[in-house]
Amino acid sequence: MNSELDNIYATPSHQVSDFVFDQKVAGVFNDMIRRSVPGYAQIINTIGDFADSHVTPNTNVYDLGCSLGAASLTIRRRIEQRNCNIIAVDNSESMIQRCKENLSAYVSDTNVELICGDIRNIEISNTSMVILNFTLQFLPVEDRDALIGKIYRGLLPGGMLVISEKLRFDDNKMQQLLDKHHLDFKRANGYSELEISQKRSALENVMKPDTLTHHHSRFDNCGFSHYSTWFQCFNFVSMVAIK
């Protein structure tokens, strides 16, 4: 996978514009997400483990907001010989283009259908696994319940949803503590104060994290009776829910 260095926010800008998944971001995304999200590599690997133990033969697997295809690539390696279909969706053309190149760099007997489109308009059916790896947080808040409900209905009994997100905390002390440690993580990975603050402004109107309580009540309301956090580092969490 390509690894150009992320220096998108390294030069001062008078007016930082809203964050978009354009060609510039797609070109550095592999570096950006690894240096910005604590636990990202572990989460991707573990998604592969979950797929190995959970994806059943002749079913669909959905990777919603697939970006460069990191989750799809890992899953595909782990579910050979099961006659499954991976459906990877993203509404950024630049991401889909690069995802296509990444997927074609390896051979596999598992078909990957790449869709450039909005995950709110995708039909979900006959699925044993759905991945929302840091994608729900970019959807308008009012559209999130409907997406999780649609996923629940498309899952087969025993099917699994893996959802990773940045969290917000109602408790101010915890918000400050975990946010500080996330920023320290970014500094330790070479981001400057300018890069950190300009990216923060760019994300402000675009990425709106929910609280853990909100995620839990959404799971409840959509019908999931089994769910748990399986990973958390600071304000980043990955949860698993089973139908």
Ligand SMILES: Nc1ncnc2c1ncn2[C@@H]1O[C@H](C[S@+](CC[C@H]([NH3+])C(=O)[O-])CC(=O)[O-])[C@@H](O)[C@H]1O
């Ligand atoms: N409505 C939408 N429809 C389709 N795609 C969307 C939509 N909204 C946002 N996206 C897409 O969701 C992705 C979110 S990144 C996912 C990382 C990946 N899962 C990974 O495992 O590396 C997370 C991050 O950047 O923190 C972007 O590629 C958007 O274009």
Ligand SMILES: O=C(O)C(=O)Cc1ccccc1
């Ligand atoms: O960079 C951050 O501060 C984040 O919260 C994570 C992130 C990672 C990649 C794109 C957008 C947000």
